[in-house]
Amino acid sequence: MAVRFVRGARTVRQRLFQSLQIGMRAMSAEAQDMVPSYSFETLRVSQARDSVLHVELNRPEKRNAMNKTLWREMVECFNKIAQDTDCRVVVLSGAGKMFTAGIDLMDMAGDVLQPNGDDVARKAWKLRNTILQYQESFSVIEKCPKPVITAVHSACIGGGVDLVTACDVRLCSQDAWFQVKEVDIGMAADVGTLQRLPKVIGNASLVSELVYTARKMMADEALSCGLVSRVFQDKETALEGAFEMASEIASRSPVAVQGTKLNLIYSRDHSVKEGLDYIATWNMSMLQTEDIIKSAQAAMEKKSPKDVPYSKL
Numbered sequence: 154m155a156v157r158f159v160r161g162a163r164t165v166r167q168r169l170f171q172s173l174q175i176g177m178r179a180m181s182a183e184a185q186d187m188v189p190s191y192s193f194e195t196l197r198v199s200q201a202r203d204s205v206l207h208v209e210l211n212r213p214e215k216r217n218a219m220n221k222t223l224w225r226e227m228v229e230c231f232n233k234i235a236q237d238t239d240c241r242v243v244v245l246s247g248a249g250k251m252f253t254a255g256i257d258l259m260d261m262a263g264d265v266l267q268p269n270g271d272d273v274a275r276k277a278w279k280l281r282n283t284i285l286q287y288q289e290s291f292s293v294i295e296k297c298p299k300p301v302i303t304a305v306h307s308a309c310i311g312g313g314v315d316l317v318t319a320c321d322v323r324l325c326s327q328d329a330w331f332q333v334k335e336v337d338i339g340m341a342a343d344v345g346t347l348q349r350l351p352k353v354i355g356n357a358s359l360v361s362e363l364v365y366t367a368r369k370m371m372a373d374e375a376l377s378c379g380l381v382s383r384v385f386q387d388k389e390t391a392l393e394g395a396f397e398m399a400s401e402i403a404s405r406s407p408v409a410v411q412g413t414k415l416n417l418i419y420s421r422d423h424s425v426k427e428g429l430d431y432i433a434t435w436n437m438s439m440l441q442t443e444d445i446i447k448s449a450q451a452a453m454e455k456k457s458p459k460d461v462p463y464s465k466l
Contacts, residue, residue, distance in 0.1 A: 158355065159223075172232065188206065193226045195211055195226050196227070196456065197214055201396050202292045202400045202403070203403065204239065204240060204242065204403040205243070205396065205399040206237075206244070206395075207243075207247075208234075209247065209248045210223070210248060210252070212248075213248045213249025213250070215319060215390075216251050216254035217251065218253065218255065219255065219256045219266070219343070220261065221260055223257075224286070224287055224290040227291075228293050231296075234297055235297045235298060237322075239406050241466075242300050242402045243299055243301045244301075244302050244303075244392070244396060244399050245294075245302070245303040245320060246304045246306070246308065246388075246392060246395070249369075250307060251307035251308040251309075252306055252307060252309045252311050252329070253308070253309060253310065254303055255311025255450070256311055259331070260400070264283050268280040283356050284343055284426060287344050290344070291319040291344055292319065297412055298332075298413055299414075300410060301322075303320040304326075304391040304392050305325040305326070305329045305381070305391075306391060307330075308330060310331075311333070311335060312344065314332070314346050315344045316346055317331075318349035318350060321344050321414060323393050325375060325376075325383055325384055325391060326384070326388050326390070327382075327386055328380075329371075329372045329383075330367045331369070331376070332368070333346055333363050333364045335364075335367075336367050338457065347364065350380075404458045406447075406458075407465070408442045408463075412436075416431065416435060419431050443464075
């Protein structure tokens with residue numbers, strides 16, 4: 154009996170040790186994907202491909218609802234990405250069962266509904282500053298010189314629409330739907346949708362319908378009106394498509410890609426003449442980059458841009 158007990162105890166210890174090893178390997182693999190300098194409470198940042206960062210809204214238990222911490226960390230994250238020379242493209246997605254349920258009303262009610270102040274003017278002044286801070290949480294994506302591709306799955310509600318319209322490329326899964334929800338909670342959208350959505354889809358009548366009725370826009374309609382450029386079967390294929398596109402972009406000259414993004418945004422907000430003047434001034438220095446020579450030589454040698462060793466930017 155004693156021998157059997159000892160053997161049984163050894164077997165249990167061996168199984169526990171094996172389970173522990175498997176768990177440690179899994180944790181080690183996950184840690185390797187994580188980028189040490191990007192540590193946030195509501196965002197998960199990992200290295201998806203060479204020169205490609207994957208930023209996930211990471212409150213799956215709350216349907217990625219946007220609390221005050223997330224709004225603040227978005228600014229911190231994308232300001233850091235803007236200065237990260239190892240990153241050339243960003244893929245943005247949501248962890249869990251949906252992209253985002255929009256703003257976290259319970260968490261933000263105090264700031265928005267009950268601003269502090271001695272009188273109306275002071276309360277209004279503080280509330281305006283609060284709104285401006287929240288606007289920066291998505292404008293920072295637009296200001297980031299690295300292209301941002303978003304992959305939406307399931308629901309993209311309220312602040313989620315503000316978020317995705319600030320991105321450069323929007324992809325989604327077949328089960329995705331979009332909803333400008335603000336009128337249903339008694340307010341006008343104030344962090345980007347009313348300013349960016351009309352320019353994204355170029356249809357004033359449709360925009361008015363969406364923002365006045367708060368109706369859902371399904372994936373096929375989002376594709377047909379230009380809100381997204383591709384629809385994939387599910388979340389996994391949408392993410393894979395985003396990573397492949399990001400790798401293609403990352404293989405190009407960062408001088409060319411980031412200069413193109415900055416000029417696209419400038420031209421969107423200015424006249425054609427102003428846009429042409431801006432790109433002329435921009436390229437009078439940027440055309441002197443060695444990337445043009447490298448690219449031309451690669452083309453003559455029938456090489457892919459992926460074979461060109463562009464310097465970091």
